[in-house]
Amino acid sequence: MSALPSRRLFGQAALALLLAGCSAATTPYPASAQRGLLPDFADLAERVLPAVVNIAVTAEQRSVELPPELRGTPFERYFRDRQRGRRQEVTGAGSGFVIDPTGYIVTNNHVVGNASRVVVSLQDGTELPARVIGTDELTDLALLKVEPRGSMTAVPWGVSAQARVGSWVLAAGNPFGLGGSVTSGIISARGREIGAGPFDDFIQTDAAINPGNSGGPLFNAVGEVIGINTAIYSPSGASAGIGFATPSDLARPVIEQLRREGRVERGWLGVAVQDLVSEDQRQGRRGVLVAGIERNSPAGRAGLRQGDIVIAINGDRVDTSRALVRTVAAVPPGQTVRLTVVRDGREREVPVQVGRRPGQG
Structure with a gap:
C-alpha cells in the first residue's frame, strides 16, 4: 500500500526535478574531469x-x-x-x-x-x-x-590491512579456462565470514570472479597482490558481483611457512569455545566461554575447565572465539601461553603448553 504514492512521484514534474538536480550536480565538472574519475588499467594489466x-x-x-x-x-x-x-x-x-x-x-x-x-x-x-x-x-x-628456463616475472605482496572499502582492484586469472583475463572493480567489504573455516577473513569484491579464477591474484592499484581469489557467491555459478579473496596478510605467512617446511603447523588447545550471549555482553561481561574440553588435550592437562571464560592470552584481551582460535593457532606448538580466565567470578591465570593441531604431523 505504501508503495503506490511513491510511484506517482515519477510523473512529469518529478522527472523535471530529477533532470534539474542532475544538471545542477554535473554542471561544475567538465567531461575531462568526469573521465578522470575512472582509472585506466591498461598499464597495470600489461x-x-x-x-x-x-x-x-x-x-x-x-x-x-x-x-x-x-x-x-x-x-x-x-x-x-x-x-x-x-x-x-x-x-x-x-x-x-x-x-x-x-x-x-x-x-x-x-x-x-x-x-x-x-x-x-x-x-x-x-x-x-x-x-x-x-x-x-x-x-x-x-x-x-616449476623449473623455468630463465627468470620469471614475479609480483610483490601488498598489505591487505591498508586496503579500504571502495578502493579499485584488478582480478586476474583463467575464467572458464579462457586463459589470462582481467576484471576490475572495487573492494566491497572486508573481514567477511562465509563459513569456510576458522580463519575466514575475506576481502569482498565486485570485480568479476568466475570458475577458473580460483587461486588468481587480486591486485591493488599499484600492482601489489592484496588477495587470492577463492570463492564466489552466485545462484547461477557465474559471477554475480560478489567474490571473495583471502587477504595477503593472512596468506603471506602461510606461504612462507610452506616454502620453508612444506607444511603449516598451528597451535592447539583442545577446547570447544563460543562467544558469550548478548545478555552477558549487556551486563558488561567480555571474553570467550569454554564449552567443552577434549580428553588428554593441552587445555585439559593444564586444568582448564568447562564453563571458564577466557578473557586474555598473554595479557592481550580476547573478545571472540574466532580471535582466540586465531591467536592460539599462531603460537608454535610446544610454547606456553598464559590464559586469563574468569572462574566462579574470580580471575586467575592458567599456563597452557600449546599442542600441535591434529592432522598436522
Whole structure:
C-alpha cells in the first residue's frame, strides 16, 4: 500500500526535478574531469599479467558413482562389476601467480587438491610441469614450484590491512579456462565470514570472479597482490558481483611457512569455545566461554575447565572465539601461553603448553 504514492512521484514534474538536480550536480565538472574519475588499467594489466598463470590439473578418481537410474535394477551389479578396479581421470583448471622469479607459484588448495599431475601455462603459451611444495586446507592455499628456463616475472605482496572499502582492484586469472583475463572493480567489504573455516577473513569484491579464477591474484592499484581469489557467491555459478579473496596478510605467512617446511603447523588447545550471549555482553561481561574440553588435550592437562571464560592470552584481551582460535593457532606448538580466565567470578591465570593441531604431523 505504501508503495503506490511513491510511484506517482515519477510523473512529469518529478522527472523535471530529477533532470534539474542532475544538471545542477554535473554542471561544475567538465567531461575531462568526469573521465578522470575512472582509472585506466591498461598499464597495470600489461605489467602484472606475465606473472599470472593458468593451472591445469589431472587427478585419478578411484570409483565412479552409480547412476541413480540404475540403483535397484538388474543392471546395478553389472555396473559395479565393470567399474571394480577401474580408475577414472578427472581434470580441472584454476589460476595462480608467480611470487619468486625462480618459479614459486601461489594458488588455492582446492585447485590442486589430490592432483596426480599439475601443469602451469604462462601467458606466452609455455607449459611447465609443477611440483606441489605444500598445501594448507584451513586457509585453502597451496605453493607450487616449476623449473623455468630463465627468470620469471614475479609480483610483490601488498598489505591487505591498508586496503579500504571502495578502493579499485584488478582480478586476474583463467575464467572458464579462457586463459589470462582481467576484471576490475572495487573492494566491497572486508573481514567477511562465509563459513569456510576458522580463519575466514575475506576481502569482498565486485570485480568479476568466475570458475577458473580460483587461486588468481587480486591486485591493488599499484600492482601489489592484496588477495587470492577463492570463492564466489552466485545462484547461477557465474559471477554475480560478489567474490571473495583471502587477504595477503593472512596468506603471506602461510606461504612462507610452506616454502620453508612444506607444511603449516598451528597451535592447539583442545577446547570447544563460543562467544558469550548478548545478555552477558549487556551486563558488561567480555571474553570467550569454554564449552567443552577434549580428553588428554593441552587445555585439559593444564586444568582448564568447562564453563571458564577466557578473557586474555598473554595479557592481550580476547573478545571472540574466532580471535582466540586465531591467536592460539599462531603460537608454535610446544610454547606456553598464559590464559586469563574468569572462574566462579574470580580471575586467575592458567599456563597452557600449546599442542600441535591434529592432522598436522
